[in-house]
Amino acid sequence: MLSNTSPIYGRTAMKAQEDQSWLWHRRLDHFNFQGLKILHQKKMMTDLPQIQAVEGACEACLQGKQHKKPFPSGTSWRAKAVLELIHTDVCGPMRTPSHEQNKYFILFIDDYSRMTWVYFIREKSEVFKVFKKFKNLVKKQSGRSIKVLRSDRGKEYNNSEFDKFCEEEGIEHQTTVSYNPQQNGVSERKNRTIMEMARSMLQEKHLPKAFWAETVYTAVYLLNRSHQGGSKHDSNRSVERQETFS
Numbered sequence: 707m708l709s710n711t712s713p714i715y716g717r718t719a720m721k722a723q724e725d726q727s728w729l730w731h732r733r734l735d736h737f738n739f740q741g742l743k744i745l746h747q748k749k750m751m752t753d754l755p756q757i758q759a760v761e762g763a764c765e766a767c768l769q770g771k772q773h774k775k776p777f778p779s780g781t782s783w784r785a786k787a788v789l790e791l792i793h794t795d796v797c798g799p800m801r802t803p804s805h806e807q808n809k810y811f812i813l814f815i816d817d818y819s820r821m822t823w824v825y826f827i828r829e830k831s832e833v834f835k836v837f838k839k840f841k842n843l844v845k846k847q848s849g850r851s852i853k854v855l856r857s858d859r860g861k862e863y864n865n866s867e868f869d870k871f872c873e874e875e876g877i878e879h880q881t882t883v884s885y886n887p888q889q890n891g892v893s894e895r896k897n898r899t900i901m902e903m904a905r906s907m908l909q910e911k912h913l914p915k916a917f918w919a920e921t922v923y924t925a926v927y928l929l930n931r932s933h934q935g936g937s938k939h940d941s942n943r944s945v946e947r948q949e950t951f952s
Contacts, residue, residue, distance in 0.1 A: 785817040788818050788951075789844060791854045792856070793813075793892040793893040793896075794813060794893060795812070795897055797813070797897050798811065804826060804916055804917075805916055805917075806826065808826040810826070812833060819951075821930060821951055822896060823926075824926045831862065833862035834867060847951050848951060851876070852875075852877050854877070855872065857879070859881050859882065863879075863881070864881060896929075899925075904918055904924075907921040
């Protein structure tokens with residue numbers, strides 16, 4: 707019988723823990739290991755074991771990620787409170803419609819807390835209707851109003867109806883310079899992260915492409931429950947967003 711101090715016992719235990727880490731990485735939509743550690747430390751998931759850093763690469767993650775030069779974080783202005791600045795972007799059209807026949811999804815990202823909301827739509831013409839729905843939701847949840855909305859110059863955001871609504875509601879609508887998506891880098895980076903997680907999940911489970919909406923929703927759910935920054939300030943913002951939008 708091996709003792710707890712035996713080198714063989716130690717290697718066996720470490721291998722078992724590593725296997726568990728890989729298992730939960732796959733179970734949770736190929737969530738990164740640092741994020742899994744945070745979920746465990748905060749006790750935000752039942753039965754999630756202690757996660758350790760593992761060696762090697764995940765084949766599904768490699769196939770799911772389309773590497774491009776990342777947008778620089780830069781030193782752009784950051785909001786000092788929730789709903790001071792909301793980033794938004796539309797992703798699509800997807801080649802395969804979802805089970806609900808949706809071809810796009812819209813992201814709304816709170817700049818301060820990085821809380822993210824996702825909505826699925828069939829056509830870009832639905833963006834205005836969805837934004838009004840989102841605006842009412844966050845106002846009721848937080849008791850605060852959106853001050854600034856930042857989007858690209860797509861026609862779904864830049865039209866007289868949308869502009870009139872923002873003016874009446876006291877919302878400053880900022881748009882990025884054409885062909886310069888880096889100006890809306892928060893949305894672009896979040897979009898990329900979500901799509902990489904979704905593709906990895908589809909690849910790993912050999913799911914039909916029509917399940918893309920389910921995997922996108924799962925990715926957003928997981929990201930909202932684990933702050934991605936490493937500072938104490940980021941951690942405090944993560945806690946605040948859960949308290950504000952719960």
